[in-house]
Amino acid sequence: MRELNQYAISQILGSEMSLIEEGRFGNLGLLRTTAESFARNSQKKRASKSQGRSLDEDRLIVGAFETVRQGAAPDSILWDGTLARKFERQCRSVGLSAPASHLNRRLLNVRKNQRRYAGLGVVISPTTKSVPHPSIAPQFAHAIEFALVQLRYRYGVSIDDVLIDPELGTKFEEMAGAMAPGISAAELRLGALYLRKTRHCKKQELPLFESLDPAVLDEQWRTPKAVGKTARQSVPSAPGLIEVDEGHRCLYVTQTDDLAPAVEQLSTGHPFELMANHFWKPHLDKLRLRFIAGDKINGVRARQWELRLIKDREPVFNWPLCAAAA
């Protein structure tokens, strides 16, 4: 027998549906049916109360941010540690006790849904302070990416998750900082944001992306050399593409604005040594590095090739492409 279409009934009744234990005919099931009905009713009341409370909290969160922001953009809490801590303290002072990661996420959620929240009377005022553009220092791009990738394997987190959560953020700073000494936490975080913004293929570039054939690059790579054996003077100070592999598998691909410092850092082998774990130790003589100089390769920007290689070769230490391009 066909199942009863509760959705059609609900549409006719104009009702909201809740799942309850199936009722029984007559007095035998009366007690359970009544209990279920009361329980559902009180749950709904609690839910609607908590929804109201949630909006009040959002209002407090936005208010706390307005107090401390001094014109900064809401996204600044992702990279400006001082502002993030001030924001958390201010939240505490107005009685919000949720974890900092939760408060940060709620603030960014309001920022991302400004129109909806404005309709509910929760408004973030315009940003008046200029925001530094996320960027990445060529010689330390790998440090940021390697640290993020480690956190992704272990926790399955997004880049936003890492930057929003103080605990994960600290781990990221420690790991990346070990590979990029002297780089500030804010620079590391801005680098992570840069990676988040660039690790996808724009919709209008998809046809080109799909048509790229990495085999075309085969004749253009400079002869691979073991990591540590790439002569510094042979690397031009120019944009280009770098690949590090370990025999049968690709470890890392990057497009850089300046090959020389990036190759120099990777050639030390130090970054790979920091990625060693219980199951993998880098043997530097078995890691091969090769590069192609040029902002464009075969008429296509190196950044496009980078994305294509990451998709095809699934390098162990690259942040993967987001689903749209994968």
Added chain:
Amino acid sequence: MSQKRLFEEAETIISVLHSGERQDLLILIIPSHDKGKRLLNNQEQWANAALGLFADLFGGATAFKTFKGIYKTDDGEILEDIPILIECYAKRTDVEDRDKLVELLRFAKRMGNETRQAAVALMVNDVFHEIKHFR
């Protein structure tokens, strides 16, 4: 003859044996190949991450490299593998902790999805759980 002094741990072991309290064995299998029989690039990274997860959830684990594994899919296809086993003995309260179990499953499903598996295997004592749905 003087009575031999027992170590404190010996007393604990004896009392646990008498109480009937048991720990449970958990084994998560980290695959080496995907369901298309392609060698994975990053088996070691998953194994390393799983060790960290088991340490956080259950207080530790041991990894074992294996000689060979074999799995027959629902379609009758034979998949061969050289898995790494992550094993630990865990307290019953930890194994039955819903949050911990969800975190373990989230990891297993993510690994299954990202490494394109037909199934991910999780063993709890003498039961072999095949996880086939990764969402």
